[in-house]
Amino acid sequence: MLQYVLNVRQSQLNEARNVVRIYRTNLFKAWKLIGRHVLIYAPRGEEDTGYQGLAEVVDVHPDPDHPNFIRVEIGAILRFSVTLTPKMLYDAGDINDAPFYTYSHAIRAAPSFEVTRIAALEPLFEHRPSGWHEDTSSRAVEGAAPKRALSNKIIRSRILRFQMLQHYGPSCVFTLLELPSLDGLHFAVQQGHLWPLEYGGPDVLQNILPMSGDVNWLWDNGLISLKNDGTPLVASGASQQVLGLLRNCTRIRFPKDPRAWPQVEYLERHRDMVFEKNRAEARLAFQRLNR
Template sequence: MTKLVLLHKAGSIYDDVPDAVYDFPARYLKTAQAAVGGWIVYYEPVKAGDRGYFAVARISEIIPKPGVEGRYLALIEPGSFLEFDRDVPRVIDGRPLEAALRNADGTPRKGGVVQLAVRRLPEADFARIVNLGLPQELERIEATRYDPLGSGFEDGAELFERPVIERLTRRAYRDVVFRRKVREAYGYRCAMSGLLLRNGGGRPEVDAAHIRPVEQQGSDSVRNGLALSGTLHWMFDRGLISVAEDCATILVSHNKVPGDVVNRLLPPDRRLLRPADPRAAPHPENLRWHRETVFGQTLPEGQGPRR
């Protein structure tokens, strides 16, 4: 299956939403069609930012862009998008990671294929880039981050090397990546209470909540996440709280949540904490989905907070 690099520039004339759709001109149609059902790597050029290779996803379908002649949309398979734990530069030790971007002596090429917004990516290059951005040992890194003994981590797991695609599709691994990205984006503070709490071992007591659940075709993008305390996570999942259309005001279902509870859990200004990096801010469409689908719904009786 053909794999690709897709160049993404935030704020360009193309209406990309990396975890949902990639907008491109007709000149790349044949190349993109060859990758339907296959994986792609997103790349942000140096002139547009500092991320380099920053995420993977899988293309499910190519369609003409409605109302725009000569433009097409690559639809991203729901649940496939995954941001790298750490961004990967295009060039390491003077050598581009993509073979097509190297001269015979290993130095970077100029012009030509380097300027293509959609380009083929050999399997070996794909695996190398993904392994740099999403390390094989990431689960152990997280498990031992605050507990050197890694209690609860599967014995012998470090001896088993999972193939790249298996790792990208395994829920447990994706959950670790999502949790790390979301909590880091908010500085390990709860986005609603603003509190930074750590246990005795230094572990941050904050969850990574999906705004739109994966089961409801939500993605593992940091823009579909909020760092929330356990109680506020439970309230958010059950529609007792949400975020207004301004993407900043915390909404409360006052007929279901007593005022004294709200006053203890939320700051007086009811303002959502924003990530330092605006690229990690909640996507308005994800928040809209939560307001319209979850907020204010009836809370099933007998359910308590989830941990």
């Protein structure tokens, strides 16, 4: 299994030391590493240059203050007993022909020779950290398929959420409330599906809007909807609490990029088959559609 390296400079770390800020050009590489352990490397110019340990890539977030950067969230770093420099990995007679700038890339594939040497020199690898080397026996590969499918599903969901936050921001489009975690990495907003997933709606950017948990429930239960121009609709039987929740919303803002706008078909599906209907009626409407 190919292993990867994440370069970490002290200046790129947040105070909690669980977020590394890197250039956005590394976004697709970073997405592929979600849920995997990577080698942590301090590049040239740092006080302690070399391979310092392992950490799991937990998630990738937009950087709202610097659009040319992304924030890579990592778990606690499993520190090596000593920092392993490239020079320590190449014995006399072993040639390191990699150009010096190879070690400056924010995310890079780890040379197989270096991975083998690190595993031989570092006692940490006696316990085989989770997400590192995989068993490639036929039984293990067969059993890994469902796990891999689940992992891919989680990664796709994280990517979709990243795109949603990037285009809309972290506020609920209806209530305009923004509820961040203490570290500013996570937000209470949910991926609200216009054409609900339970009725066969697609899990794509054009079928989601950032909604608070309450608003998402109202949407799925037919109490609110949207016109094609973003004007909110409230069911005739909705309570005053529902009206009060949407009092600040006269029209939601669509992203600057029209490719991210809600697809009209999905809005129409919701208005025709979910809005002002109970769950049983909505389910029946979609069953008839799929016959």
